[in-house]
Amino acid sequence: MSVATVAIPHETVTEHPVLEGRGLSKRFWVRRGHGPLTRRASLRAVEDVSISLGAGKVVAVVGESGSGKTTVARLLARIITPESGQLLLDGDPVPRRRSRKYAAQVQMVFQDPFASLNPVHRIRYHLVRPLRIHHIDDQDVDTAVDELLRRVALSPPSQFVDKFPHELSGGQRQRVAIARTLAVRPRVLLADEPVSMLDVSVRLGVLNLLADLRDREHMAVLYVTHDIASARYLADRIMVMYAGQVVESSPSVSLTDHPAHPYTQLLLSAAPDPDRMGRPLLVTGGAPPSLLAPPAGCRFHPRCPHAMDICARVAPPSVEIAPAHSATCWLHVDASDRHAPDPEPPAAKRHTNEDLTDLSAGGTGG
Ligand SMILES: Nc1ncnc2c1ncn2[C@@H]1O[C@H](COP(=O)(O)OP(=O)(O)O)[C@@H](O)[C@H]1O
Ligand code: SF4
Numbered sequence: 001m002s003v004a005t006v007a008i009p010h011e012t013v014t015e016h017p018v019l020e021g022r023g024l025s026k027r028f029w030v031r032r033g034h035g036p037l038t039r040r041a042s043l044r045a046v047e048d049v050s051i052s053l054g055a056g057k058v059v060a061v062v063g064e065s066g067s068g069k070t071t072v073a074r075l076l077a078r079i080i081t082p083e084s085g086q087l088l089l090d091g092d093p094v095p096r097r098r099s100r101k102y103a104a105q106v107q108m109v110f111q112d113p114f115a116s117l118n119p120v121h122r123i124r125y126h127l128v129r130p131l132r133i134h135h136i137d138d139q140d141v142d143t144a145v146d147e148l149l150r151r152v153a154l155s156p157p158s159q160f161v162d163k164f165p166h167e168l169s170g171g172q173r174q175r176v177a178i179a180r181t182l183a184v185r186p187r188v189l190l191a192d193e194p195v196s197m198l199d200v201s202v203r204l205g206v207l208n209l210l211a212d213l214r215d216r217e218h219m220a221v222l223y224v225t226h227d228i229a230s231a232r233y234l235a236d237r238i239m240v241m242y243a244g245q246v247v248e249s250s251p252s253v254s255l256t257d258h259p260a261h262p263y264t265q266l267l268l269s270a271a272p273d274p275d276r277m278g279r280p281l282l283v284t285g286g287a288p289p290s291l292l293a294p295p296a297g298c299r300f301h302p303r304c305p306h307a308m309d310i311c312a313r314v315a316p317p318s319v320e321i322a323p324a325h326s327a328t329c330w331l332h333v334d335a336s337d338r339h340a341p342d343p344e345p346p347a348a349k350r351h352t353n354e355d356l357t358d359l360s361a362g363g364t365g366g
C-alpha cells in the first residue's frame with residue numbers, strides 16, 4: 001500500500017487523555033572506553049515519543065530489550081525528566097519536579113514483585129503505609145486493607161494480610177504490589193513488564209486483573225512488554241518501539257491483523273499464535289543497534305529484508321496507512337515521494353537541549 005508522504009506523530013488517539021506525553025526524548029550519559037581513554041558519550045534511549053493514555057483504556061508499548069520501553073514508562077511517571085518534550089495531566093503541563101500529588105495519580109508497577117516488597121514486613125504493612133500517606137483514618141485502615149486485597153482478587157483477605165512476601169506465590173506478590181499502588185487511588189497505572197517474571201500459569205490472572213482495573217475502575221493503563229501476543233490480548237492500542245523510536249502505532253486488532261512495519265511483522269512472526277496458519281510473515285536475523293551510534297536513516301535498515309537505498313540515508317516519515325494506524329516506513333510512501341524532506345528553516349527548531357541528566361550509574365536493563 002502506498003500513500004502520500006504525511007508526517008504525523010505516532011500518538012494514541014484519545015479524545016480526553018488523562019496523561020499525555022508529547023515528543024518525549026531522553027538521553028543518558030554513559031562512560032565509554034577504559035583508563036585514560038574513558039570518555040562520556042550520549043545514549044539516545046528515547047526519541048520523539050508521543051503517547052496518550054485515556055481513562056478505561058490500555059495502551060501497550062512493545063519492543064525488544066533495550067528499545068526504550070522502560071524509559072518511556074519512567075518519563076511518564078516523572079521518575080526521570082525528558083531533555084525535550086512535554087508531559088500533560090488532564091491537559092495541564094506537569095511540573096519538572098515530581099510532586100506527591102502527581103505520584104499519587106500516576107503509579108508504577110515494576111517487573112519484579114519480590115524486589116518491590118520488603119521481605120521483612122507482612123502484607124498488612126505494605127498496604128497500611130500508602131493508606132496512611134493518603135490520610136485514611138486509623139479506624140478505617142483495616143477495612144481499607146481488606147478492600148484493597150479484594151480488589152486484586154486476594155480473597156478472603158484474612159488469608160493474606162499477615163503473611164510475609166516469601167509466603168506468597170509470584171502472582172500473589174504481584175497482586176499485592178498492584179494493591180499497594182491502588183492504595184493511593186491513582187488514575188494512571190504504568191505497568192512495566194508486570195508478568196514477565198511470573199510463572200506462565202499465573203500470567204493470565206494478572207493480565208485479567210489489569211483488564212478489570214481498566215473496565216471496572218476506568219483506569220488508564222500503560223502495559224509495557226516484549227511480548228506482542230500478550231499486548232494483543234490485553235491492549236486497546238499497541239505502540240511498537242525499535243531502538244528508542246516508535247515505528248508503528250495502531251488499535252491492537254488492526255496492528256496484529258495488518259502489521260505495516262517490517263519490524264512489527266518480525267515481532268509477530270516470532271510470537272506463538274495458534275490461530276495463525278502457514279509460514280511466519282518475516283524471519284530475519286540480527287540484533288537491535290547500539291543507541292550510542294544508531295544507524296543513519298531508518299534504524300531498522302540493517303535488519304530489514306525490504307530495505308531500499310533511501311532507507312540507509314534518510315529517516316522515513318510516519319505515515320497514516322489506515323484510520324488511527326501509522327507506520328514509520330518508506331514502503332508506505334509513493335515511490336515518487338521517496339526523497340529527503342526540504343531542510344527546515346532555523347526558526348522551526350522545536351526543542352532545547354536542557355537538563356541532560358547524568359544517570360549513567362543506574363541502568364534498568366531489559
Ligand atoms: N539510567 C540509565 N543510564 C544509562 N543508560 C540507560 C539508563 N536507563 C536505560 N538506559 C539505556 O537506555 C536504553 C533503553 O533502555 P530501557 O528503556 O530500559 O529499554 P527496555 O525497557 O525496552 O529494555 C538501553 O540501551 C539502556 O541500556
Ligand atoms: S524504512 Fe526501509 S529499512 Fe526501514 S523498515 Fe521500512 S523498508 Fe525497512
Ligand SMILES: [Mg+2]
Pocket residue numbers: 069070071193364365366
Ligand atoms: Mg524494560
